[in-house]
Amino acid sequence: MRATASLFRKEFAGYFAGPVGYVALFAFLVLTGLQFNLALNLLTERGPRGVEYPMQVFLGGADSPDLARTAGVLFWGLFPAVTGIITMRLLAEERGTGTLEVLLTAPIRDWQVVLAKFAACYGFYLLLWLPTLVYLPVLLDLHADWRPAFTPLSITLLAGAGLFILAVLLTIIGANGWFALFLGLIGAAAAGVGGYLHHTRDPEYLVTLSAGIDPYPVLTSYLGVVGAGAMFLAVGLFASSLVRSQLVAWMVALLLGLGFVLPALLRYWFEAGSAGDRVVYLLGVPEHFRRDFTRGVIDTRPLVLYASVTLFCLYLTVRSLDARRLR
Template sequence: MRATCSLIRREFAAYFTGPIGYVALFGFLVLNGLLFWLVVGLLTEKGPQGVEYPMQVMLGGAENPPGALVAGVLFWGLFPAVTGIITSRLIAEERGSGTLESLLTAPIRDWQVVLAKFVACFAFYLLLWATTLVYVPVLADLRAEWQGNFTLYSVMLLVGIFLLVSAKLGFWFESNGWLVLLFGLLGLGLAGAGGYLHATKDARHLVHITANIDPMPVLTSYLGVVLAGAMFLALGLLVSSWVKSQLVAWMLSLLLGLGFVLPAALRWQVDSGSQWDALLYYVSVPEHFRRDFTRGVIDTRPLVLYVTATLCCLYLTVRALEARRLR
């Protein structure tokens, strides 16, 4: 556990000690900033020039107005590029510099190496999307009013948040790994249960939040980008285990990632409701967002694709490292 946590810290910190993390962060912020500017402009329009689902424009799924369609092509064209940048260095850099052999001979299993690298790049990916949370009050038109009514469930929520923060601090200061894991799981359980029960059972709230725009599309959209991002990152990690050059790893990750993006361009060529339409929908990530996630709908088929593809890519990455150890 301690070795895995140390490797996670090393890989995550590497994003801020080299140019790759800052390049990914800069490109991501510029892209989402432009999309948010487009959404704000559409939300202030009147009549047919407005937008019904703001997240559909943010995540590139709206067909009207024409500018939203161009934004969609730009977003999904660059999405595999960003995830490829995040993962290109993870194993390819180790192979190119010759440090992978030292890592594989260390007292740590191959699956722990893969898990640590995946958790680090996934944490950095979540950090990228966390910067967009400042857009949520505008996208859902949220209004908050402090009431300060403490109840049992609200106390559970606050204690859970405190334990999560403690676990995070313990992780960075290299405290006992099992204690950090215990605090993290306990905090997650208390915060989740307390927050849900406080929102559904308590008549009195700490903060009364109202949304003038349906917040469900925002929640389902973020669920989609988290799981879809995990799939693209796992694919990039697998590619990084094949080659020594970071540039080649990035290019291969981009090409393979576009395999889940480009089928969306073929939807105009097939009949709606046909078998080909169903097949294109299943493998096309932009279609998942255009039809479901950005409209507040959760379809289990994309979720199954994301989870199974992620696990399959991680398994193949472990096998690739095992094969290299045997050579």
């Protein structure tokens, strides 16, 4: 456990030690920023829109106008490229520079190595999506109403939040870690308990959030993002375990990743409900978002696909490390 945690920490920190992590963050922020910009433009145009429309444009699933469709193809074409950038160095670099020998002769099992590396790149992937939460108040048409409802419970909530922020600031300026952790835990506990009781007991709330549109399609969209990302990353990690060169690892990851994107482009060829259409739905990740996740529908078929491909690729990665021993 300690070995896995140590490797995870090293890999995760590794994204910020070199330029690769910043390049991925920058490229992804530009990409989602463009999508957001497009969504905003289209939402200000006249015409009836479905509840799914904002997230559908944002995640590249809208059919009309043509501009949105082109942006969607671009977004999904570049998506496996970005996840490939995240995963390419994980094992290929270690093979290339020979550090794999030092890593695999440490008392750590192969599956722990794979798990730690996967967890690290998954963590970084979730970090990529974090800035996009800033767009949501606009896409959701979110309103916040403030009222001076200061009761003992709401003050506990505010004080807890303040303590927590103070603890974060203390960690940043490098104060005693244990003290900051202690402060942060107390803050979080006070904020949690205060917030819960404030919500259940008090007649009036400090702040009331209300969305202009149904917020659940947004939640399911992010569920899809979290699931599909795991699949693309596992594919990329496997590609990285096969070769010595990071560039080749990236290209293999892109190629395999496009295998789950391009089928969605074939959907115009098949009638709805035909066998071809079902295959396209099974393998085309953009279709999962267009038909289900951005509409607030949770279909288990895509989720099962993500989970099974992820587990299968991680298993293959473990076997690929093992096979190198038997060479």
